[in-house]
Amino acid sequence: SAVISQKPSRDICQRGTSLTIQCQVDSQVTMMFWYRQQPGQSLTLIATANQGSEATYESGFVIDKFPISRPNLTFSTLTVSNMSPEDSSIYLCSAEEGGGETQYFGPGTRLLVL
Amino acid sequence: AQSVSQHNHHVILSEAASLELGCNYSYGGTVNLFWYVQYPGQHLQLLLKYFSGDPLVKGIKGFEAEFIKSKFSFNLRKPSVQWSDTAEYFCAANTGRRALTFGSGTRLQVQP
Numbered sequence A: 001s002a003v004i005s006q007k008p009s010r011d012i013c014q015r016g017t018s019l020t021i022q023c024q025v026d027s028q029v030t031m032m033f034w035y036r037q038q039p040g041q042s043l044t045l046i047a048t049a050n051q052g053s054e055a056t057y058e059s060g061f062v063i064d065k066f067p068i069s070r071p072n073l074t075f076s077t078l079t080v081s082n083m084s085p086e087d088s089s090i091y092l093c094s095a096e097e098g099g100g101e102t103q104y105f106g107p108g109t110r111l112l113v114l
Numbered sequence B: 001a002q003s004v005s006q007h008n009h010h011v012i013l014s015e016a017a018s019l020e021l022g023c024n025y026s027y028g029g030t031v032n033l034f035w036y037v038q039y040p041g042q043h044l045q046l047l048l049k050y051f052s053g054d055p056l057v058k059g060i061k062g063f064e065a066e067f068i069k070s071k072f073s074f075n076l077r078k079p080s081v082q083w084s085d086t087a088e089y090f091c092a093a094n095t096g097r098r099a100l101t102f103g104s105g106t107r108l109q110v111q112p
Helices: none
Strands: A003-006 A009-011 A017-026 A032-037 A043-050 A067-070 A075-079 A087-094 A103-105 A109-113 B003-005 B012-013 B018-019 B024-026 B032-038 B047-050 B056-058 B064-066 B073-078 B086-093 B108-109
Touching: A003 A087, A017 A032, A017 A087, A032 A075, A043 A067, A043 A075, A075 A087, B003 B086, B012 B018, B018 B108, B024 B073, B032 B064, B032 B073, B047 B056, B047 B064, B047 B073, B073 B086
Parallel strands: A009 A109, B012 B108
Antiparallel strands: A003 A017, A017 A075, A032 A043, A032 A087, A067 A075, A087 A103, A087 A109, B003 B024, B018 B073, B032 B047, B032 B086, B056 B064, B064 B073, B086 B108
């Protein structure tokens, strides 16, 4: 199974600032995904990030707020821009196992916006 | 719209009790089904998955799940729970190589 790491593991940020979350996979993967898990809730997909193409965003999420980069087959970043307290969540990166349909998850980034 | 439902939000069991967590999905066509577990302070781990074939799938730590197509269900079971099974359990689904749709999760609390 793919091993996924995320940085930072947690952060406390001020309103109006931006934070970039990094996701690194230990093998080359085609599809990567970014999810949000708000306190006490389930996971919601933010966007799908495929290498070599623009990210595809779900309803309610926009590129200006959550720009995503996918420069190669092992790495992606998610930026949370112009943060507000409502952005306080755990942000998770996942990757599809090479050639398969199973997704594995990173440890998440716990974000608190004051 | 595609959706996954988990009806048990919080389950409390004593050790050695049997467990069954419900999961229903609403998807058109072929569906892949998953159960993930999130232990306190840890990240999501895959428990088991169903793509096709035998509808009874076995996963790690003694868990199993049964795919019943006629009921659109994929319930998770374990014959005898342990205190260490205390965690949040998420049912999820997708079609092909696509993002997952998650259920709302079930918090399992096992009392020693």
